[in-house]
Each structure stands twice: as structure tokens, then as C-alpha cells.
Amino acid sequence: MDTLLLPHFTARRSVPIDTIEYLEAVGNYTNVHLIGQKPMLVAITLKQFSQRLPTFLRIHKGTLVNPAHIVGYRTRYVESPFVQLSHDRQLTISRRQTKRLRPQLASFPLSGC
Template sequence: MYMKKNLPKKQGIKHFEPHSVLYLTGDANYSRIHLLNGKVFLSSYNLKWFAQKWPSFLRLHKQALVNPAYVHHLSVAPTLQSASYVVMQDQVQLPISRRRVSGIVYHFRQV
């Protein structure tokens, strides 16, 4: 299902298994890849590229893509004035855009 991705980086090419990735954050046209072991790598690919290559990852908003296997907690706001977010396995909170909340909740109810 998942394929190893070879990603160019400054010191050469780094090989990533998707199951070792907690989440990705967007930084302009680059992505920061946050791994289970706590390391962070910068990739020249944007989040859209990763979302297409790893379809099981969830897009929370325009700057975050998460591996749902490592979502520790989902907090849904009762009103639009407060923010919904996910807490990842490493205790990092990532916000969910208002337009994507229903899709994210639906995904986790199906699991």
C-alpha cells in the first residue's frame, strides 16, 4: 500500500517509509517532514505532492498533513469561534480548518 519515497535533500537523497512519518507541515513551497524518532527533514516537495503520493494521510489545513495512525486525540470545537485540533503522538497540537472538520471527524468515526 505504502511506497518508500526517495526525496532529494541537501546532502543527497533520503529514503522515507510513510509509516515512519508522524506529520508534515508546509513552509511555502517546501515541506517539513516530522518523523517518529523526533527528527525533522526539509523537502523541496510541497504538501500537495505528498497528499497525492500518500492518500491515506489527512489534510488538516493548507499547512498540515498528518498520518492518521499517529493521531492521539481529536478535539472538535462546539462553535466556530473556538478552534478544532488534533494532538499527535508527540503531543504537538495541529489545528484543523473549519471547512475540513466534518471530513476529519467522519474519517475517525469510520476507523
């Protein structure tokens, strides 16, 4: 199982990559959203995470998503395109990223509106 070593306050914490649902930018910090846990704020930028986790999808300027947790998506015929995650969470896809992501999202089922 692949893990990621994250600086968390005064210690480092090893987190299995498959437990990361998505990452959200907060200035020069990142909220790491883990399955079944509270988000973890770490002093690593989202850009650094995108380099460390090349399989994660950048759906927005401030959001990286673990494709293993995507259960559906909708990019057409809706006001705000989104990805549906495994724990009933919807994250908005930016208009700029929508066209670029369509081929990558094609392997996931379309979500109902």
C-alpha cells in the same frame, strides 16, 4: 515496509512512511516531521505529498497528518478544533476542514479538553 524517497540537500534519503508523523508546508518546500528526529526540509510541495500519500489527512491548508499517529481529536465545543498525535503534539484543524474530516476522525477517540 513502505518507504518514500525524499530529496535531502545533495542526496536522496529513504524514509519509512510509518515514521512520518505529519507534513507542514513552507512555501514550495515541506517540513517532514519524523518520529524522534528533527524535521527534514525537502523541495516537494505539500500538494505533491498529498498525491503520493493518499491515506494522509489534510487537516489544514498547510498540514497533512499520518492517521497512524492520531490518538485523539476534538472538533466540537472547543475554540480551535485539533487532532492529538502520539507524541503529545496537538495540531489545529482548520474550520473549513472540520466538517469534511469528522467522518474520517470518528474512528479515533475524543480527546479531553
